[in-house]
Amino acid sequence: MHALLIGGKGMLGNDLLDAVIRRGGVATVLDLPEVDILQGRELPNRLPPADIAINCAAFTRVDDAERERELCWNINAVGAHNVARACAQRRIPLLHLSTDYVFDGRKGSPYSESDPVAPLNYYGQSKREGELRVLEAGGPAVIVRTQSLYGVRGRNFVRAILGQLQQNKTPLRVVSDQISSPTYTRHLAEALLDLAARRPPNGIVHAAASGACSWWDFAKAIVLRVRPGVDVEPRATSELNYPAPRPPYSVLGTAHLAELIGRHLPTWEEGLDAYLAEEPLTAELRRR
Numbered sequence: 001m002h003a004l005l006i007g008g009k010g011m012l013g014n015d016l017l018d019a020v021i022r023r024g025g026v027a028t029v030l031d032l033p034e035v036d037i038l039q040g041r042e043l044p045n046r047l048p049p050a051d052i053a054i055n056c057a058a059f060t061r062v063d064d065a066e067r068e069r070e071l072c073w074n075i076n077a078v079g080a081h082n083v084a085r086a087c088a089q090r091r092i093p094l095l096h097l098s099t100d101y102v103f104d105g106r107k108g109s110p111y112s113e114s115d116p117v118a119p120l121n122y123y124g125q126s127k128r129e130g131e132l133r134v135l136e137a138g139g140p141a142v143i144v145r146t147q148s149l150y151g152v153r154g155r156n157f158v159r160a161i162l163g164q165l166q167q168n169k170t171p172l173r174v175v176s177d178q179i180s181s182p183t184y185t186r187h188l189a190e191a192l193l194d195l196a197a198r199r200p201p202n203g204i205v206h207a208a209a210s211g212a213c214s215w216w217d218f219a220k221a222i223v224l225r226v227r228p229g230v231d232v233e234p235r236a237t238s239e240l241n242y243p244a245p246r247p248p249y250s251v252l253g254t255a256h257l258a259e260l261i262g263r264h265l266p267t268w269e270e271g272l273d274a275y276l277a278e279e280p281l282t283a284e285l286r287r288r
């Protein structure tokens with residue numbers, strides 16, 4: 001298998017690269033500065049023949065998106081469209097990554113692919129527009145919505161908590177009113193490659209870890225594994241004054257993915273254990 005990993009130098013992209021190589025495939029990483037998805041006219045010429053393209057390129061700084069609206073829109077909506085059109089032109093099937101932040105989080109039970117969208121923040125709006133433009137580009141394309149990613153090669157929540165433990169910034173205070181399914185990028189990468197192999201029909205597929213928890217629950221699980229006994233206090237999202245509002249409950253129902261690839265992703269607890277086994281800070285914290 002030859003996979004094009006667009007935005008392949010990012011957190012998920014790095015784990016996709018490893019996963020392709022583990023399976024004996026070949027990957028081409030297309031990312032800044034060599035390849036810019038905003039250069040729509042040049043893009044088709046930058047795509048070598050391949051079996052699949054996976055588009056991870058995005059503006060992902062959710063709070064900054066409220067200020068840097070033009071750049072965010074260009075990357076997440078216009079850039080996504082450029083990628084989809086280039087893939088359609090080169091007849092390369094596309095998996096395009098999107099987000100749970102297309103939902104407002106008021107449903108109170110897991111979202112299915114057909115639930116109505118209502119993004120609360122600008123990042124979510126730009127990603128939703130990207131979804132629509134990818135689907136109308138005319139090539140074989142699947143939107144994969146995921147959420148709350150953490151991976152060894154990216155800034156992420158688990159490492160932020162480990163960093164606070166390392167600096168003895170305790171007790172920890174973590175929001176308890178945002179519930180999702182924290183998803184280990186290595187587990188997601190494997191599921192994406194399984195999905196690519198199935199050649200699913202155009203549409204939307206939700207992909208996230210099994211189970212759900214608040215960031216507070218997640219932080220307590222991290223502490224339990226590396227520094228049992230440290231206090232983790234719950235706090236409200238409203239105390240933090242984030243520029244971008246977050247959905248309170250954005251768990252993604254993954255029955256459709258399970259039908260397509262014959263399994264669910266591992267649970268968020270299994271993801272956390274696997275991440276901690278790879279994360280250099282874990283051993284350092286456990287030694288102290």
Ligand SMILES: NC(=O)c1ccc[n+]([C@@H]2O[C@H](COP(=O)([O-])OP(=O)(O)OC[C@H]3O[C@@H](n4cnc5c(N)ncnc54)[C@H](OP(=O)(O)O)[C@@H]3O)[C@@H](O)[C@H]2O)c1
Pocket residue numbers: 006007008009010011012013030031032035036037038055056057058059060075079097098099100127146147148149150154
């Ligand atoms: N992280 C999450 O919690 C989360 C949750 C839900 C969905 N997602 C989605 O999952 C996907 C992957 O997320 P991630 O966390 O792995 O993202 P990431 O680490 O931010 O990686 C994105 C990559 O895209 C590159 N990029 C940005 N603009 C580009 C452009 N114009 N041309 C080419 N490459 C460009 C970035 O380069 P620079 O770093 O140089 O900008 C970066 O290497 C994204 O679509 C994201 O929206 C993420």
